[in-house]
Amino acid sequence: MTDATVVLIADDHPMVRRALAETLAEVMPVPVRVIEVGSFAEIAPVLERQAVDLMLLDLSMPGMNGYGGLASLRASFPTVPVVMVSANEDPGVIRQAMEFGASGYLPKSTPLAGIGEAIETVLGGGLWFPDALDAPPSPGELSRRVAEFTPQQLRVVLLLAEGKLSKQIAFEMSITEATVKAHLSHVFRKLGVQSRTQAVIAIRQLGLFGPLPD
Template identity: 50%
Template sequence: MKQTIEKLFAAATISEVGSLEEVTETLDREEDVDLVFLDLTMPGMRGFSGLMYLRAQYVGVPVLVVSATEDPATIRSCIEFGASGFIPKSLGIDVIQEAVSTVMAGGIWTPPDIDLSVEDEASKMARRLASLTPQQVRVLMMLSQGLLNKQIAYELSVSEATVKAHVSAILQKLGVESRTQAVIAAAKIEAGQWQQMANALV
């Protein structure tokens, strides 16, 4: 992948990191990042929740997902969560260069044989999850870890009332009635089980 980028952009500076935490550290440190290549299985990703967080926190930086999977549902979900493209690792160099060029030009690229027009309950839920703010994503992830409101408040250095407000907003955006249903949603995000998640929350 690095060699492919170097052929396209000879003057490009490429930073390689090994975890989601290192990705965020790099984005916080470097102000002129043009593109992020993201592997869904890298440490810290927790399924799609890492992609959700990056797109909410760093709105101006396009994310191109690179993955060994070619599952249409996974590709659609990535695009629903704001990825600018999805590159299966099995693709040849020429196609990868086409994908990168498209994304760098402001477009969206997915494998041509993937139908993104499919509208199902999983896609609807993906859009709801994508509407969460960065802080709401953090709260939802902490709820999924079993933390109480006061523990979340301590971790985020905010008041317990603020956490309650975030929880209420999460429930409203997801169209669910309880913390338990919200936690089910978070669990399914991390597992990538979109159809099961939709069924559990309908």
């Protein structure tokens, strides 16, 4: 039997949580188990006792303290990808969410197909945002960003460029798939890209191939 994907929905409105849960059941190609919380204070205890594959987080939930709540969750639980859910579609707000560590941003007006695409992309270790928020970085800027990679992030990127899947990368690096996905999220953010394909193209443009770091 296929293991269920565990999704934590954090929103202070019960009807919104129910609607999101029903949407997940419709768009997910695998079984999904939903955990619901109605306050920011309930999130950390759940993440401390339960493995979660994805969190859908209300941007304006009481206790979030602006982007402070998102930043604190990313610092405390870096392997759990967070998709912000909000009625606010301001590009500046979306960009801020990305910069503070969100792996995705779902405006509440997003159609069903878009929600499915977003969830699939983020669960696969990618980023999903409604619009391209920045121009593609120049080669010089890309080189500077690559220089900021940690040794493990660089190793993940090189294995990704070889066409390895997350499961294969995890095996070769003796880490979990969740850790691979966390590394990929950081890599995508540093490169200013939103998918594995875009990351590989950027790396190929730099000619970043050779012996893997120890």
